[in-house]
Amino acid sequence: MTDSAPPQLPPLEGLSSPLLDSVFAEFVPAEFDKQSYWHHRFASEKSFEWLLPSADFIRLVGPVLRNLRPDARILHVGCGTSDLQNHFRARGFRNVLNVDYEPLAVARGRDLESQQFGDVQMRYAVHDLTQLDIGDTEQFDLVIDKSTVDAVSCGGKDPLSRMMVGIRNCMAPDALWLCLSYSDTRFQLDGLPFNVEVFDKSATPKLQPMDPDVFNWCYLLRPKQQ
Numbered sequence: 444m445t446d447s448a449p450p451q452l453p454p455l456e457g458l459s460s461p462l463l464d465s466v467f468a469e470f471v472p473a474e475f476d477k478q479s480y481w482h483h484r485f486a487s488e489k490s491f492e493w494l495l496p497s498a499d500f501i502r503l504v505g506p507v508l509r510n511l512r513p514d515a516r517i518l519h520v521g522c523g524t525s526d527l528q529n530h531f532r533a534r535g536f537r538n539v540l541n542v543d544y545e546p547l548a549v550a551r552g553r554d555l556e557s558q559q560f561g562d563v564q565m566r567y568a569v570h571d572l573t574q575l576d577i578g579d580t581e582q583f584d585l586v587i588d589k590s591t592v593d594a595v596s597c598g599g600k601d602p603l604s605r606m607m608v609g610i611r612n613c614m615a616p617d618a619l620w621l622c623l624s625y626s627d628t629r630f631q632l633d634g635l636p637f638n639v640e641v642f643d644k645s646a647t648p649k650l651q652p653m654d655p656d657v658f659n660w661c662y663l664l665r666p667k668q669q
């Protein structure tokens with residue numbers, strides 16, 4: 444698989460399929476780092492989950508969440524049209540800031556919370572993660588990311604490095620960043636301000652028994668102490 448995020452096909456039983464996507468990757472250019480791509484897409488898309496349904500992802504990271512206080516400050520990056528934030532709220536976490544650089548995603552996120560709970564208690568904001576500058580005013584205990592690093596990485600290593608520095612600057616000293624990616628080399632960058640470990644590696648479902656193994660990688664990043 445290349446270092447670019449796989450393009451997206453119509454949902455397979457409600458999910459994206461990295462295997463099918465990789466077949467089509469040769470025909471469709473990846474533009475997942477471009478806001479114009481997401482703007483066009485979210486004009487009609489109301490709800491979609493990349494890589495894993497949020498219910499599965501939240502179960503996967505449950506051991507980390509169990510160590511957080513209910514008032515933990517959580518930053519959800521690249522929320523898209525996922526309902527991941529609703530799973531945090533359902534578990535008692537309300538101090539969640541959901542960010543995306545596409546205003547339509549932020550609007551969809553509010554709608555999804557309102558539809559499920561009848562009101563909006565979490566926060567939503569438009570931010571470009573490659574120019575994140577909220578470290579002076581906000582500090583977070585947990586950063587959560589489902590495939591947003593994959594989209595940003597389509598622009599190359601520089602935007603990903605800038606994203607990492609911006610996120611590092613708004614993390615409290617003992618904060619954690621949980622990140623789900625399809626790439627086994629996502630954080631092979633020089634000079635990272637994080638220690639990176641694989642928290643989980645899960646095989647994705649195969650369409651045919653002879654299909655190659657494809658994994659989702661859940662990384663746990665801890666800020667290096669400066």
Ligand SMILES: C[S@@+](CC[C@H](N)C(=O)[O-])C[C@H]1O[C@@H](n2cnc3c(N)ncnc32)[C@H](O)[C@@H]1O
Binds near residue numbers: 491543572589
């Ligand atoms: C692959 S989708 C993942 C969406 C969602 N997290 C999910 O799991 O379904 C990537 C998301 O990242 C957002 N995104 C891409 N580049 C971004 C950037 N530089 N700053 C903020 N958001 C970005 C896109 O708008 C999109 O919502």
